[in-house]
Amino acid sequence: MINQNNSPNPTKEVAIADDKNLMGIAQYLKDAQTGHKRSIPPLEQFTPKHCGTMDLKVKANGEWWHEGQLIKRQALIDLFSSVLWKEQGKFYLKTPVEQIEIEVEDEPLWVNQVGRVEIDGKNYLQLTTTTQDIVIVDAEHAIFMRDYVAHDGSVELRPYVHVRFGLNALIQRAAFFHLIEMGQLLENEQGDTILSLQSGDFYLQLGT
Structure with a gap:
């Protein structure tokens, strides 16, 4: 007999993975920043591995949503927008070590x-x-x-x-x-x- 309470929860596992990926990107951006001036990393020089998708959506009205929650911190949006990448019609967050697909309804x-x-x-x-x-x-x-x-x-x-x-x-x-x-x-x-x-x-x- 299977104990339902101990069975894996795929949704929860995906959410944890999303949080880990998002925090990893945030840490990379924090480490890469120099001073207070915003800069765009040389994304065209990066050749990272594809790491699947993330529950991150940029809506057509300009709002950023992560796991169904509106991201209200503009500073965080500014950081993530600096590693936006488009390839073969798909949008990604891209760092030297990972490239994660996100959803964009119109333009980011x-x-x-x-x-x-x-x-x-x-x-x-x-x-x-x-x-x-x-x-x-x-x-x-x-x-x-x-x-x-x-x-x-x-x-x-x-x-x-x-x-x-x-x-x-x-x-x-x-x-x-x-x-x-x-x-x-x-x-x-x-x-x-x-x-x-x-x-x-x-x-x-x-x-x-």
Whole structure:
């Protein structure tokens, strides 16, 4: 007769493994940090082993959830976002020793600030994410529009910018309105409204 009280609990074992993996990544980040300045590790140089999946989800509204619990500490989100990696359409947390798959509903980064910065006498668009990434808009870090399909099947045209390692950031609504104010709204031959933007010598047009 099997004693049900002593039988393994797969759900509990997975949760313990998730906690161990998350704490291991947090410890690596803590050890790798120098001073108070946020830095991105050279993830492209790491060749770790794949260590399965973790119950960590970045929702389409920018919230981070671990094992069904909302992560409220922004400092912790900032740390984990610095080791985000995308490979063959999947998202991971990546360190020198392990690469763990997580779930991302849309994109894991969000732009909430838009401004201009002068570099070598030229004005560039500068975007800042909620996790303190600074992106200078150019050909390699272009702004683009893409459809997002929600769980209810509705489709929304959203603006994004490429950040690094295949990762994009969603430009929040207030930040995008600021971009519109900084650019020019034009009309093409089909009568569609086009947003024209310039960053340095880089020009781009977005269908809105």
